[in-house]
Amino acid sequence: MLLIKNGRVLDPSSRTDAALDVLLDGDRIAQVAPGITAPGAEVLDASGLIVAPGFMDLHCHLREPGEDYKETIETGTRAAARGGFTAVCCMPNTKPVNDSASVTRGILERAAAGASVRVWPIGAASLGSKGEALAEIAAMKSAGIVAVSDDGRPIASAKLLRQVMDYCNSLGLPVIDHCEDASLSAGGVMREGPTSVRMGLRGIPACAESIAVARGVQIAALTGGHFHVAHLSCRESLDHVRAAKASGLRVTCEVTPHHFTLTDEHITNYDTRLKMNPPLASRADRDALIAGLADGSVDCIATDHAPHDSASKDVEFDKAPFGITGFETALALALGKLVHTNKLSLLRMVELFTTGPAGILGIARTVSAGATADLTLFSTGHAWTFRAADSASKSRNTPFDGAAFTGGPMATIVAGKIVWKR
Amino acid sequence: MSCRFHHLLGIEPLTREEISFILEQSRPFQEIQRHPLKKLATLRGKTVALAFFESSTRTRISFGTAASRLGADSMNLQAESSSLRKGESLIDTVKTLDAMKPDCIVMRHTSSGSPHFVQQHLQIPVINAGDGTHEHPTQALLDALTILDRKGRLDHLNVTIVGDILHSRVARSNIQLLGKFGARFTLCGPAMWLPRELETLAPLGSSIRRVSNIEDAVRDADIVMVLRVQQERLHEPALPLEEYILLYQLTPERLRLAPSDAIVMHPGPMIRGLEIDPAVADCPQSCVLEQVTNGLAVRMALLFLLIGGPHDESKEALHAAD
Amino acid sequence: MRVVEKSQLMAAAEIDRTLSRLAHEIVERNSGTAGLSLVGIRRRGVPLSERLARAILAMDGSVIPVGILDITLYRDDLSLVAPQPVVHSSDIPFSVDGQVLVLVDDVLYTGRTVRAAMNGLFDLGRPKRIELCVLIDRGHRELPIEATFVGRHVQTSDTEIIEVRLAEIDHEERVMLVERVS
Numbered sequence: 015m016l017l018i019k020n021g022r023v024l025d026p027s028s029r030t031d032a033a034l035d036v037l038l039d040g041d042r043i044a045q046v047a048p049g050i051t052a053p054g055a056e057v058l059d060a061s062g063l064i065v066a067p068g069f070m071d072l073h074c075h076l077r078e079p080g081e082d083y084k085e086t087i088e089t090g091t092r093a094a095a096r097g098g099f100t101a102v103c104c105m106p107n108t109k110p111v112n113d114s115a116s117v118t119r120g121i122l123e124r125a126a127a128g129a130s131v132r133v134w135p136i137g138a139a140s141l142g143s144k145g146e147a148l149a150e151i152a153a154m155k156s157a158g159i160v161a162v163s164d165d166g167r168p169i170a171s172a173k174l175l176r177q178v179m180d181y182c183n184s185l186g187l188p189v190i191d192h193c194e195d196a197s198l199s200a201g202g203v204m205r206e207g208p209t210s211v212r213m214g215l216r217g218i219p220a221c222a223e224s225i226a227v228a229r230g231v232q233i234a235a236l237t238g239g240h241f242h243v244a245h246l247s248c249r250e251s252l253d254h255v256r257a258a259k260a261s262g263l264r265v266t267c268e269v270t271p272h273h274f275t276l277t278d279e280h281i282t283n284y285d286t287r288l289k290m291n292p293p294l295a296s297r298a299d300r301d302a303l304i305a306g307l308a309d310g311s312v313d314c315i316a317t318d319h320a321p322h323d324s325a326s327k328d329v330e331f332d333k334a335p336f337g338i339t340g341f342e343t344a345l346a347l348a349l350g351k352l353v354h355t356n357k358l359s360l361l362r363m364v365e366l367f368t369t370g371p372a373g374i375l376g377i378a379r380t381v382s383a384g385a386t387a388d389l390t391l392f393s394t395g396h397a398w399t400f401r402a403a404d405s406a407s408k409s410r411n412t413p414f415d416g417a418a419f420t421g422g423p424m425a426t427i428v429a430g431k432i433v434w435k436r
Numbered sequence: 437m438s439c440r441f442h443h444l445l446g447i448e449p450l451t452r453e454e455i456s457f458i459l460e461q462s463r464p465f466q467e468i469q470r471h472p473l474k475k476l477a478t479l480r481g482k483t484v485a486l487a488f489f490e491s492s493t494r495t496r497i498s499f500g501t502a503a504s505r506l507g508a509d510s511m512n513l514q515a516e517s518s519s520l521r522k523g524e525s526l527i528d529t530v531k532t533l534d535a536m537k538p539d540c541i542v543m544r545h546t547s548s549g550s551p552h553f554v555q556q557h558l559q560i561p562v563i564n565a566g567d568g569t570h571e572h573p574t575q576a577l578l579d580a581l582t583i584l585d586r587k588g589r590l591d592h593l594n595v596t597i598v599g600d601i602l603h604s605r606v607a608r609s610n611i612q613l614l615g616k617f618g619a620r621f622t623l624c625g626p627a628m629w630l631p632r633e634l635e636t637l638a639p640l641g642s643s644i645r646r647v648s649n650i651e652d653a654v655r656d657a658d659i660v661m662v663l664r665v666q667q668e669r670l671h672e673p674a675l676p677l678e679e680y681i682l683l684y685q686l687t688p689e690r691l692r693l694a695p696s697d698a699i700v701m702h703p704g705p706m707i708r709g710l711e712i713d714p715a716v717a718d719c720p721q722s723c724v725l726e727q728v729t730n731g732l733a734v735r736m737a738l739l740f741l742l743i744g745g746p747h748d749e750s751k752e753a754l755h756a757a758d
Numbered sequence: 759m760r761v762v763e764k765s766q767l768m769a770a771a772e773i774d775r776t777l778s779r780l781a782h783e784i785v786e787r788n789s790g791t792a793g794l795s796l797v798g799i800r801r802r803g804v805p806l807s808e809r810l811a812r813a814i815l816a817m818d819g820s821v822i823p824v825g826i827l828d829i830t831l832y833r834d835d836l837s838l839v840a841p842q843p844v845v846h847s848s849d850i851p852f853s854v855d856g857q858v859l860v861l862v863d864d865v866l867y868t869g870r871t872v873r874a875a876m877n878g879l880f881d882l883g884r885p886k887r888i889e890l891c892v893l894i895d896r897g898h899r900e901l902p903i904e905a906t907f908v909g910r911h912v913q914t915s916d917t918e919i920i921e922v923r924l925a926e927i928d929h930e931e932r933v934m935l936v937e938r939v940s
Contacts, residue, residue, distance in 0.1 A: 208636035214548035214570025214605060284549030330526055330547035332568070464828060464847040473881040478831040506831075737845075744836050744843050 015039050016430060017052045021060025021391065025067060026365040027380040036065055038387040041429035045383055058432065060391055063424050064360070067379040068100025068388025069367040071341070072268055073165070073190070073244055073316035076102070076133070078124060079117070080109025085321040085408050087121065088128035090341075092406035093319070095434035097341035098367075098423030100388035101132035102319075103375075106143065107166035113138035113149035118157035130433045131426070132388070134160040134375075136190065139178045145170020148177060155185055160375050163190035165244055172229055179239035188240040188266070188374055193226035193251065194218075194292070203332055205278040205293040213284070215331060220299070223292055224250035231258040234265050242374055243267035245318050247292040249302035256311045266374050268316035271340060271347040274303050276413065286327045286334035287413040290320065304351070307366060308358040314370030317344045321409030339412045343400055345392055346419035353394070354420065360394065387430035394421040443562045444738060445551050446571035447612040455613060458734070459581050461741060465733040466581075468505070479508035482743050485538035487513045487530065488565070489545040494704055495565050495574075498728070499542050502735035508743075511538055530554050539743040543567075548605075561742040569603045574738065575703050576609035578731040582723050583614075583659060585730075586699050590617040596653045596694075597621065598684055599663025599711060602629040606703045607663060608637065615639035622646075624653035625663075625684060626675055650684050654694040661701045662686050662712050677710060687713045691721065699723050761919060761936040767912060770931035773893070773924075776909040777806070780891055781813035783907050784860055791820040793856065793886065799863040799875050800828045800846060805926035806893060807862040825850030827861075832874035848878065855883040860906075864922040866892040869903035894933060896920050 016038040023034040023046065035050040036043060071094065077085040087104075094102045104121065106112035112121060118135050125133035137159035138149045143166060151162055162182050169175045169191050182189050199222040204210050206217025227243055231254050234241035243255060246267040258265035272290065277297050281288045288294060306312040320337025327334050348366070352358050367390070372379035381389065402415035425435040441454065468474055484503040488496050496514075503510045511533060524532075526545070533541065540561040543551055548568030555562040566572040584590055595614055601607045601623050611621060615637075621644040623634055630646050638644040647653040654660055665680060691700065700712075700722045708714040716722060768776070788794055791814060798807030804826050811822045830836070830845040861875050872890060879885060889906035896914045912920060914935070921934045 206633075208633045211602070211631065211633040212608075212637055214568050214608060216569075284552045328527065330545070330550040330553050332547040332549075333526075461845055464831070464845045467847055467849075468831075468881075471881050472883060476831050476881070477877070478833075478836065740831070740845060741842070 015044070015052055015055035016058060016387075016427070016432070017050060017055040018058045018060050018065055018389070018391070019050070021063050021065035023065045023381050024361055024364050025381040026361060026369045027067075027378065028382060029361075030381070031361060034065075036381060036389065038427070038430040041387050043381065043383055043385045043387050046381055058391075058425065062395070063391045063393050064364075065381065066364045066390045066392070067368040067381050068386075068426070068428065069098050069345070069390045070371040070379070071099045071102045071317050071319070071344070072314055072371040072374060074102050074104055074319040074341070075107065075321065075337070076104040077321060078108065079120060083408070084323050084326075087124045087133060088130075089406060089408045090319070090321070091125070091129040091131045091133060092434075093339070093341040095130040095426045095428075096406050096423065097317075097343070098345050098390040098392055098426050099131055099341060100390060100426060100428045101134055103134045103136050103160060105136050105163060105165040106138040111138050111142050112136075112154070112159075113141050113143070115150060115153040115157040118154045118159055122158055131428050134158070136161045136163050136165070138162070139164045139169055139189065140174060143167055145174055148181065151181060151187070152185060155187060159187070161188045161190050161242070163192065163244065165190065165192045168192050168194045168196065168226055172233065175230065175233050176237060179233055179237040179241065183237055183239035186376070188242045190242045190244050191226065191230050192244045193223050193230060193246075195222045195225045198222035198225070203289060203293070204281060205295050207278055207296055209278045209281060213281070218293055220248040220250055220295065223248055224254060227251040227254045231255070231263065231265055234258065234263050235261070238264070240264040240266070240374075245270050245273065245292055245316070246303070246312065247273045247295045248299045252302055252306045252311055256306070259311065266313040267311075268314045268371075269303050269307060269312050270316060270318045271344045272338060272413070274300060274307065275347050275351050276300075280413070284331040285413070286329070286331055287338060287411055289331060289334050289336055290318070290338050291336035304357050307352060308362065312366070313374060315344065315348060315366045316371070317341055319407075321407050322411045323409060324411075327411045337411065339405065339407050339409055341407070342405055343412065343414045343417070343419075346400065346422040347414075349394055349421040350419060387427060389427040390423065391425040391427070392421065392423045396421065398422055442742070443551075443555050444573050444742070445555065445562065445564050447573045447576050447609045448571070450616075452616050455577070455580065455616065458577055458737060458741070459584060462577075462581055462730070462733045462737040465736040465740070466730065468736070469729055469732060474505050475507065476505060477507040479503070479506040479739060479744060482508040483511060483538040484508050484739060484743075485511040485513070485533045485536075485541040487533060487541055487543040489513075489515055489526070489543065490566065491515045492544055492566070494728070495544065498731045499565060499735050502732055502739055505732075506736055506739055508539075508739065511536065526550060526554065527557055531557065534558055534560065540739070563738060563742065566605055569605050569608070571609045571612070572605040572703075573609050574731065574735055575606050576613040577738075578727055578734045579610055579661070579701060579703075580613055581730040581734055582701065582727050583699070585726065586723060587658060590614065592618045592620070593658040594656050595619045595621050595659045595661065596624060596657040597661045597663065598624045598650060598653065598686060600629040600666055601625050601634060601663070602631060603666055604663050607661075610661065611637050611644070612639060615642035618642050622653045622657065624648065624650050626680070650686070650690055651693055654690060654698070657694045657698050659699055659701060660686065660691070660694060664703065664705065665707065665711050681710060685711060685713060686716050688715050688719070691716055691719075701727060704728070760939045761921075762939050764918070764935045764937050766932055766934050767894070767920070768910070768933040773931055773933065776893065777809050778813055780907050780909055781810050781817065784810065784889075784891060785814060785818055787889075787906070788858060791818055791822055793858050794860065795823040795825065795852060795854070795857050796860050796862055797825045797827050797850060797875075797879065799861060799871060800826060801927060802864040802922055802924055803862045805924050806864060810862060810891070823852045825852065827875055827878055829871060829874040829878055832877045834870060834874070850882060853883060854879055854885045856886045858887045858889065859885045860889045860891050862891045864893045864924075865920045866890070866895045866903075866905050866908075867898055869899045869901035872903050873901055893922060894920050
């Protein structure tokens with residue numbers, strides 16, 4: 015038994031914001047009440063801390079199988095735990111691609127053997143994510159995938175997207191699309207704009223994303239399926255999502271911490287730690303994303319944690335692979351850029367990490383008796399500095415090395431066990 | 437004023453004063469080109485590494501000659517070289533060169549920002565001889581020296597640049613340099629190579645306007661810079677050459693719309709009959725050959741400034757009592 | 759580096775008389791001014807060469823071509839000169855082929871400047887003869903070089919420096935012996 019005392023419980027599902035103790039028994043929450051006494055229970059003093067349902071990351075890359083030198087399920091989930099995440103959804107662009115039940119099972123076995131947090135695989139939409147034939151989606155569902163995506167790439171054609179959405183609709187799986195029109199983005203390495211022109215770098219126009227989002231929205235209308243926009247980065251895309259929701263379509267989206275924090279203007283000196291896809295956008299886009307996070311047009315925050323080894327990233331900007339890590343800085347960035355600046359409430363922020371992603375996967379996330387004992391404890395006040403060298407991830411490709419934060423994760427509890435504590 | 441910079445990665449970070457200083461230091465080297473004996477011993481014993489990862493004949497020969505006329509030796513890496521074909525990374529290639537202890541490295545590469553990247557890994561000065569579509573600082577400097585000789589000044593000139601501006605590092609460097617002297621730029625070319633964002637490149641005190649019609653663009657120009665049509669750099673479907681010639685070739689008729697004392701410049705190599713009419717290339721208003729000669733002077737000046745002094749900048753100056 | 763003045767070697771009047779004498783010697787030794795040119799070594803050799811040309815014009819009526827030579831690019835000790843050496847233009851607007859060139863400098867010391875100057879002149883062509891005219895010869899030669907015309911010989915030690923101040927550059931006229939103090 016684990017008794018979490020003196021914390022402030024913030025539970026979006028029940029709209030609770032109160033000083034409450036939480037008693038965990040095995041992998042369930044036994045009781046949530048003020049002043050609980052539980053003789054014999056291990057006590058975790060949560061004074062000054064928020065006690066929230068366990069955070070979920072809907073989008074990350076664990077690189078295993080096939081690219082263990084960048085990350086493994088073990089190291090990635092350890093980093094996730096340090097970020098306060100109790101569950102992570104890993105994208106299928108591994109080697110081999112997770113397009114069959116056997117690869118899915120392999121991932122879950124590795125997770126059972128050494129993961130610090132829950133690993134929920136996302137299966138490929140097409141075989142090899144090549145965009146030609148459908149992957150073994152039903153078989154993967156039995157094996158345990160929670161959603162379908164060809165992330166790394168967009169779903170190759172409108173026709174394929176329609177087939178996938180029809181199929182997944184019947185299976186009850188959301189379709190997550192990395193929205194990108196490849197003909198517009200070809201060769202591009204950063205957002206097209208004054209900065210790309212000045213730096214002589216080929217740009218990706220914002221409409222490369224929004225055109226694909228518009229495509230997805232209309233296919234969602236056609237099929238009635240659930241279309242989720244991965245790492246949405248620009249205001250035109252957000253406008254499409256907002257309009258879709260207003261018409262009652264099952265369209266959802268996520269935004270990464272780096273997209274609500276940084277802009278293309280931050281890319282100075284060709285630093286590849288600022289190169290990712292979709293690229294950092296304009297200030298107007300960033301501000302629109304923050305407004306969307308506040309008003310509910312954006313359903314959740316997802317990290318798109320994309321580790322790369324130094325040798326890969328330490329090259330000319332053009333040649334560097336896209337991606338930055340993100341587990342360990344996500345919460346601190348959300349607190350700093352969204353809550354401390356009064357753009358949205360603490361409760362709304364917790365939603366974006368809990369009920370938001372949970373709703374997309376059709377599961378519950380709550381701090382109440384009988385619920386799963388997955389909890390995230392964090393502070394909103396303590397000062398700390400993030401150092402890439404101390405990260406639990408194998409990779410160091412983050413632009414936030416040396417960043418000073420106020421507030422951050424303090425303890426992560428999965429199935430009633432403390433998997434990480436500061 | 438002494439040379440406070442250790443590298444030459446671009447024009448953008450330089451001040452007016454630094455640019456003027458480099459141009460002024462280029463004058464003695466212009467003069468040397470007129471001597472019967474052009475070989476000096478000034479940089480004897482020093483080695484200049486020429487790392488040209490992108491094909492170039494003119495710039496490489498220019499830097500090589502500059503080094504050799506100053507008495508320096510050069511190490512030559514060319515794009516066709518086998519180690520690059522074998523997949524060696526940029527940083528390994530550069531570190532291999534560095535292990536042979538050159539005094540500086542002159543590099544040209546297809547990736548914008550690659551000299552910035554290389555410079556982080558080396559102690560020796562890095563001179564950018566062209567990085568992707570970003571900058572070509574020595575070109576802008578030799579263009580400025582040519583303009584200074586022909587026009588007597590750099591301030592507040594009307595500069596028209598014609599061609600594929602979006603992909604031109606020559607255009608960017610020239611905009612940075614002449615912009616610092618208050619130039620008024622008219623950029624002219626096919627619309628897909630002339631995006632609106634180019635107008636944000638203008639340094640403070642200068643202005644940029646985009647014009648799609650070459651006749652309008654050359655009116656009032658003090659300088660008409662004609663860019664090469666870069667067939668090797670196109671990701672996009674190429675514009676048919678006949679279209680380009682029809683709309684943008686600098687012909688004698690079009691040049692006549694400019695003031696009679698306007699000068700015509702071209703970074704080379706020219707394709708006579710494509711972007712420039714042969715009659716214009718050879719007319720008295722054309723400066724293309726002076727640009728080449730000045731290129732040698734500017735590059736000699738830069739090598740002298742960057743590696744003429746002591747290796748170790750912490751050495752104290754000794755008073756020369758002669 | 760700090761210096762302290764030890765003595766004044768020449769005042770304005772003495773500089774003037776010395777230059778006048780040197781001008782006579784140059785013309786006498788060369789039996790006239792035919793084929794004669796002066797080349798002043800930057801910096802202070804330049805005003806000295808101009809004054810010599812004026813003196814020769816006054817005594818002889820002949821206009822002697824005067825050139826300016828910057829020796830920065832010909833030095834053997836560039837890295838010792840300054841953290842950042844700076845080069846200036848030479849300006850020798852006449853052919854040196856077959857000419858008698860009189861190199862003019864303020865102080866002759868180790869001889870390295872003159873060696874560099876001669877290298878510079880040979881890059882321009884093939885002079886018939888090179889002669890050297892200096893205001894002060896302070897000894898301590900490191901190369902086998904001698905001046906043809908000397909204003910004054912001055913014995914110096916290694917720590918001493920001869921400072922020549924000329925109106926055109928320094929706005930005063932005198933030659934001083936100074937000592938380096940650490």
